[in-house]
Amino acid sequence: MKVIEIRDVHKIYDETEVAVRAVDGVTLNFDEAEFAAIVGPSGSGKTTLLNLIGGLDIPTLGEITIAGTNLRTLKSSELIDFRLHNIGFVFQSYNLIPVLSAKENVEFIMTLQKWPRKERDDRTFELLKAVGLEDRINSRPAKMSGGQQQRVAVARALASRPKFVLADEPTANLDSKSASKLLEIMEKLNHEEKITFIFSTHDARVVKMAHRVITLEDGKVVSDEVRE
């Protein structure tokens, strides 16, 4: 079942005299429970493509349809609501809310979605256990390592059972041990929760573990390799 359909999407920045084609005619589909990496050199359009898929940016041309909804048809406020209910985000710099504990960070999205407390608590504990942080539920981000913070961010992204998770360079700020642990956790959750993961990455370890590797160059898809 197709979760994401990208049809001939272009993103052109014309803020300077010379127009920049950050994404140039990309057509891709992602199915349920995929574990895909988008790779390519710096400036190849990886992050721009993720932002377009995540509804954070609007394509100049082309259509992106997520679970049957064409993002172009949504107003700004509807897009925010759509992201809340359908997409999980993991950022390079973790971006946890510094004043909240690990538990509160994970349950934040569920609170915005007005989940009942009991379900929220159960899901939070289940996810923190899954990312190996059940003993750090009351720790604030400042008291955790980068790897632990990124694991909390993954738990937060998965909390409300989104259609898919977008992770922009999730291991870029982590040492190799933390990065490996994070990748193992994400792969496990992808398998258990049947949630599609799409990464943009430079990290060879991520590429090695991905089930599908899409390579971008100058905003174009130059290869799309599915591994068994």
Add this chain to the structure above:
Amino acid sequence: MIRSISWKNIWRNKSRSLVVIVAVTLGIICGVLLIGIMKGWVEQRLHDAIYNEVSHVQVHNKEYLKNNELNLTVKNADELTGIIGSFPEVKGWVKRTKMIAMVNTSWGNTGVNIYGVDPEKEKQVTEIWKRVIPGAGEYLDESKPGNILISDKTAETLKLKQYIITEKVLSSLRSEKVPDLILSKLDTLKDVRFRSLKDFREALKGELKMKELDNYGKMIIDKALDYRIRNKVQITVSDETGNPVQGTFRVCGIYKTTNTSFDQASAFVNAEEFAELYDGKGVLTHEIAILLNDIESADLVKDKLADMSPENEVSTWKELAPDAALMNDYMVMYYVVFIGIIMLALAFGIINTMLMTILERTRELGMLMAIGMNRRKVFSMIMLETVFLTLVGAVAGMLLGWSIIELLGKTGIHFSTWGEGFEEWGFAAVVYPVITADFFLLITVMVIVTAIIASIWPARKALKLNPIEILRTE
């Protein structure tokens, strides 16, 4: 969750938040003090206006207030007082004779309103008897005929107030630990009588250095003050035919209220003795003063009396002391203006702090919008942070302000230096600040309104953030 985040967010940068909190606290303390002092003054003025000067309700002959003639007495006064006494709202009432008179001594003269009163009954309605200066004689006593009670101001005009350094005064100053050097300098002024404060001050200036005068001047003046009690004064009034008639009274005591204007225009004698002077046929009633159990009943009692006695003029304290009524009526407006000015100043500090907060947290706010926190919630979060920040300062300010008011309410604040000026307007030189619960309710509402208004700009700034532009900077 939003409330919890907002609350925690204000403690992220403790020192910056504390600066705002302290500013709000100090602002509120100043506001509470200012309002407390104002309210204290207004309540004192209202109390003194009613209990020393006009009571709650007065009845006069319709023509009397325009033309204070001897024969313009209250119509059917005896019948009316019988009815007044039966009103459940009435606490006490008195009948008074009131005539303009010339009072003179060998050294001075002045015009005053002479009130012919029943001294004991008067005590039920006014507090003049409590205002007799300690050591300056006593209140009117029916058993001691021929007496007059005059004010400190009248005594000054009639030169019945004098300053004299006697051996007793020097000994009293010595017991107050005034240095011998000062006392020896005062020796040259011993037993010299000064009939005005100005002359006495000049004489002291000639003997003492400025610093000595600053340190001990007030004490010396207070101790040297001497009223010529039992001195005779001559009173001249017009009789029924308009001819002047004169009588002699002895000063039994000196009183002083907080209203110099009232003091210099009012002297009190026994009504029956006064009647012998102007007529000899009986006591005339020019004024009935009524004290009520509750100030709010004044209009009701006025209406009842006006219906029963249309031939007389019935007035409430609001008509008789319009200055006090005006201040009382506009008190809430004064609160709002004063606190409004303080809040306006604080609002700029709050806006500045919150704008800095937004600037520092652009990435976080962008992330929150990216993951699905809608603009309404972002707006609410920033607004709540501002309200919490302001409320913390406001609560601290109100508690501290209240404590200070409680303390000062007992000790009073002495404005002795400007006392004379205040008393010209009917305000006491010692004010006892007062704060009531309704003020705290008002200030809480104003603080919340200020915080909400001050939060709009920063919150709108946050709404204009574009998550993609913020996250692109990663």
